[in-house]
Amino acid sequence: MRIVIAPDSFKECLAAEQVASAIARGWRRAAPADQITEVPLADGGEGTTVALTEARKGELHEVTVTGPLGQPVTARYGLVNDGETAIVEVAEGSGLHCVPANARDALTASSRGTGELLLAALAHRPKTLIMGLGGSATTDGGAGILQALSARLLDTLGQDIPAGGTGLEQLASVDLKPAIDRLSGVRLVVACDVNNPLLGPNGAAAVFGPQKGANAQQVVQLDANLGHFAGLVQQQGFDIASFPGSGAAGGIGGMVAGILGAQLRPGIELVMETVELESHVKGADLVITAEGAIDAQSAYGKTPAGVAGLASKHGVPVIGLAGKLGAELGELHQLGLTAAFSITPAPMDLQQAYQQAEANLEQSAEQLARLLHGLSGRR
Known part of the structure; x- marks a missing residue:
């Protein structure tokens, strides 16, 4: 057989x-x-970087980034096609596995480490960047990624908002151009493992918040904060909430597609094609x-x-x-x-x-x- x-x-x-x-x-x-x-x-979550990099006979690189709760973690990214394509995943820099089960905190967990991982990969000047979503510890709508990419997310006093989904409540103004410019000329393809919307009963907070440490009250708070973030960036012409997959990885799916111009693809389809x-x-x-x-x-x-x-x-x-x-x-x-x-x-x-x-x-x-x-x- x-x-x-x-x-x-x-x-x-x-x-x-x-x-x-x-x-x-x-x-x-x-x-x-x-x-x-x-x-x-892999389907866009944990293991996507290794699966794609090894299938394409590329090279894996390690870098230390800021973990979900601020502690340093070692994360990997891949380079294939002689460095023309870079591969990163949220689970490496901001993964749920980076936080012990009894220490998970959906309110303060930040995606900043994934942004730092993106910067490390972008330093090689790839033409295409494949990003795997899934397995995240965060529900911050990708705010930490944006901050790592030099976007300004400020409160009413002009100070950077705190890390995590709870910080979005204090968001009063945004300057997204520095982050968008970081990816200028790079094709961003995102492997997404879920179709959930950003908000509501099937959204990022309601469906995935509990496994990241959120109780019922915190789920309501996170959903409201993500809605506040979506409304604020919508005023600048960015839609991060209206499409399937916008709730992936705690809202990172909506951010990378709606702000950074990524193409969202079903993760398993992308991986199956590649291997x-x-x-x-x-x-x-x-x-x-x-x-x-x-x-x-x-x-x-x-x-x-x-x-x-x-x-x-x-x-x-x-x-x-x-x-x-x-x-x-x-x-x-x-x-x-x-x-x-x-x-x-x-x-x-x-x-x-x-x-x-x-x-x-x-x-x-x-x-x-x-x-x-x-x-x-x-x-």
């Missing part, structure tokens, strides 16, 4: 390369003669995808949906593996997902699941291979 393994990362647990390798090891234990191709993926996944899927007998959680939200721009849609185009069955499996998978099945299985063999807490994820992936893949080969042998 020809097997293509095309997973995303298990967030805060395993990189996509580790997930793919674990599945391959398990499968080979049961079916060593099968031809296996590993194609680690030439379709060429591997053609003629395959089975595709295995995986993500930390596969649920109803996965149908909207996530890796399992993208892989299922592509494989379905070529009539190839797709099996999904996940640490956590949701109950509503109807839309994923319509897209082409044949079946999905949880890798967790028994009830366990989250920390146990993280620690055993690799072993559980191996075991699940081995059992899956035994099942499929056993069934094919009975035909």
Whole structure:
């Protein structure tokens, strides 16, 4: 059999390369003669820089930037095509994984580190800059990025507003030209992993704020602050709120498209094109995808949906593996997902699941291979 393994990362647990390798090891234990191709993926969130840079045989660079809560973090960016294309991602400079779960603060977390990462990449004078959204710890509408790019976001006293989404409440005036000029002549393409709007019940604060540490009252406050920011920049002719994806990465999606002129693209589509996944899927007998959680939200721009849609185009069955499996998978099945299985063999807490994820992936893949080969042998 020809097997293509095309997973995303298990967030805060395993990189996509580790997930793919674990599945391959398990499968080979049961079916060593099968031809296996590993194609680690990302959907614009964590792992996008590595996936795209390695697929294009580029170079990864490290730089120290300001983390979400002000602490220094080491972030990576990639250069491909002899430096003509740079690749950055929000998760590297302003990622949720940079902040311990008990220290997350959606009100003060800033995207400044992502802006500093952009500056490091822009120093190489690329013609195109690919930016991955997703996995952010922030809900500041990209204000920190703008400040790092020398935009002025000022309060009524003419002082810089504080970091984070809470600072937007004090915003009285903006000068965006310095940030826009920083990207002059650079084509900015943004890989977006969600379609959520900036504001409202399906917006950046309401949907993603709680996982970043916001309680119900803070969600309301952050949504109002983002609305204030959107209204203020709209007075200068910039729309950051009216389109799908504007709520991605705590509102960074709206800012980069509406102010910096970025082209928003579904992240998984951009990644699949770059790694030439379709060429591997053609003629395959089975595709295995995986993500930390596969649920109803996965149908909207996530890796399992993208892989299922592509494989379905070529009539190839797709099996999904996940640490956590949701109950509503109807839309994923319509897209082409044949079946999905949880890798967790028994009830366990989250920390146990993280620690055993690799072993559980191996075991699940081995059992899956035994099942499929056993069934094919009975035909």
